[in-house]
Amino acid sequence: MGRGLSDTAAAPCLKVEGLSKRFRVNGHHISALEEVSFEVRSGEVLGILGPSGCGKTTLLNIIAGFLPHDGGRVMMDRRPVTGPGPERGVVFQEDALFPWLTVAENVGFGLRNGDGKAGRRVKVERMLDMVGLEGYGHYLPKAISGGMKQRVALARVLVLRPAALLMDEPFAALDAQTRADMHELLISLQRRLEQTVVFVTHDLEEAVKLADRVLVMQKSPGRIRRDFAVDLPRPRNLDSPRFLELKRSMYASLCGQGGGVPADG
């Protein structure tokens, strides 16, 4: 993964510094995020794990540029994030494909005219092959299953070669078997493209299975409680003692125990 590559490739791709975000609810200010800082190296898979309401989705939305923040900054490849952009592709939790476009048209949606029609078609075809949807290009989203929709959602951002792939509980709505298939697909694509990934989840096992590093968050106020390195070789054995141990200590951390070692950024 990222840390095995040369120094330049392992440079921080995404840098979050002292980020804070407040919401006003019924006249009261609620601190959704407080002093959140971390870095993501190029090619790294970072999981953000936390209970619901800890601000993990808010954090992802700020990184994506969908929400403004109140303090601190988000730097993407040394430039501050000011709004959404194709270098930060987002896969949403729910189906957000355009229902009036076919699978292939959805995947080609963000491609620029500069590629030419034929060039775009080649890129789309190749991407559909990569996510295992060859032959489904002319289907409408309503005609395919939930798992296939998330494959399309993945394909339409990966085809733009984003510097970072951001995912907000992208597999939460899928059944267990489909979710496991999607995990495998994601990991194989990630390795093939050396893709930097930041994903949000409330699923412990998903976090340990997919991530190189896991940030465990706490709520009110939303903060990073601990930063776990997942030092497991891939493919990962979900029954290995180390895997179970990591799950246990992350669970303890989620519940507010585990020594309360604060993240040092």
Place this chain on the structure above:
Amino acid sequence: MITQEPVKSQSRNKPMAAILLPWLLPACALGLWALLTMGGLVPPYLLPPPGQVLDTASNYIFAPPGSAPFAGRFAGDALASLGRVGGGFVLAVALGLPLGLISGRLRFMRLFLDTFVNGVRAVPGIAWLPLALVWFGIGFKTTVFLVSLAAFFPIYLGAAAGAMQINPLFLRAGAMMGLGKGRLIFTVLIPAAMPHVITGLRLGLGIAFAYLVLGELTGVPDGLGAAIMDARMLGRVDIIIMGILLIAIIGRICDLAMVGGLKAFKSVRRL
């Protein structure tokens, strides 16, 4: 995993029921009309039989102009009426669609527009007629004004509802894939709002015909509404009924043509 057929193989062969069903109700109405008139239950000066109205219509449509009152007036009347409906409707779309989309997306625009628009909407079109006559005189401008005023509201409300109810993730998804505000409007906002937009356009076109006749009742020399009004003066009930039927037919054709034309958009075709 597949729950439906691919897009391309859409049903081309309609079953018989689908072809016949739309005509069942018109056929029943015609049957009832024939029964009432030919059975002598209703006197012809109140409701002439279908055959007489058909004769009147063929005279109105095909006979050489001037050979009899109303003979051959159809082409001129229909063109005049369609021009007025078209002009008023285009004006209503040009104003209602953008304003509706904006007020559906931007809260301050909604607050800014809603009270005024809904206040004006509460005034029935007939109440505008005297004022329109003072401002624009009898004829084209008054009718276009009434038609556009009436058609504006459903178009505006449809566009506003459509823009308000779109999945906000669609706009985020579009922005995330690198689209600017302008392209987002045309590639995401309008297609996503399309179901409500179409409903508004269809209601608007329907009401455009209603106000067309109102505008033409005021004494213009040509138009389908004018023909109906002239016929009332002359006591020609057959012409009145023929006019009503012709407006129904033309209105339906215009509706079909508009919906068919809108199918150029994927977001309509794949509704």
